[in-house]
């Protein structure tokens with residue numbers, strides 16, 4: 001199966017459409033058809049997996065469609081010419097969860113393999129991690 005999710009993510013992020021979406025077709029129906037050809041429940045689920053994973057780890061699908069999506073877990077992320085690294089909020093590097101009542105608690109949400117399983121369209125390498 002060939003994916004085009006970087007293009008989808010870029011289009012979604014920029015609020016633009018690849019082509020004109022008919023007003024009587026939902027966004028999900030339209031992009032599932034446009035990118036995965038057949039519009040059914042499996043492909044709609046796959047589309048959302050690709051969209052979420054691309055937002056998190058950046059463009060990763062093949063073939064590459066020439067649209068770069070940095071991803072929020074990119075340690076070298078840039079915003080307005082300023083380096084932004086959000087990874088410590090997700091890997092336990094900061095006491096940034098609110099599970100400790102009056103104190104933040106550090107928690108590693110990337111303990112199920114991090115980006116590697118996402119690149120295989122899996123949520124984690126195991127069933128028991130925080131990830």
Ligand SMILES: *[C@@H]1O[C@H](CO)[C@@H](O)[C@H](O)[C@H]1NC(C)=O
Nearest residue numbers: 021022023024025026029030
């Ligand atoms: C949307 O509208 C077009 C033109 O009116 C029509 O041909 C098409 O069947 C409609 N699609 C759906 C999903 O209702």
Ligand SMILES: *[C@@H]1O[C@H](CO)[C@@H](O)[C@H](O)[C@H]1NC(C)=O
Nearest residue numbers: 036037038039040041042043
């Ligand atoms: C949806 O279509 C894909 C092929 O594009 C197929 O592999 C999958 O089994 C279909 N799923 C359902 C629920 O029909």
Ligand SMILES: *[C@@H]1O[C@H](CO)[C@@H](O)[C@H](O)[C@H]1NC(C)=O
Nearest residue numbers: 059060064065066067068069
């Ligand atoms: C993401 O897209 C950019 C621009 O096309 C490309 O240079 C880069 O190799 C892609 N990254 C991955 C991991 O596919």
Ligand SMILES: *[C@@H]1O[C@H](CO)[C@@H](O)[C@H](O)[C@H]1NC(C)=O
Nearest residue numbers: 077078079080081082083084
């Ligand atoms: C980008 O940085 C410039 C210079 O610091 C600032 O004036 C501007 O408001 C910033 N723009 C955004 C969208 O943060």
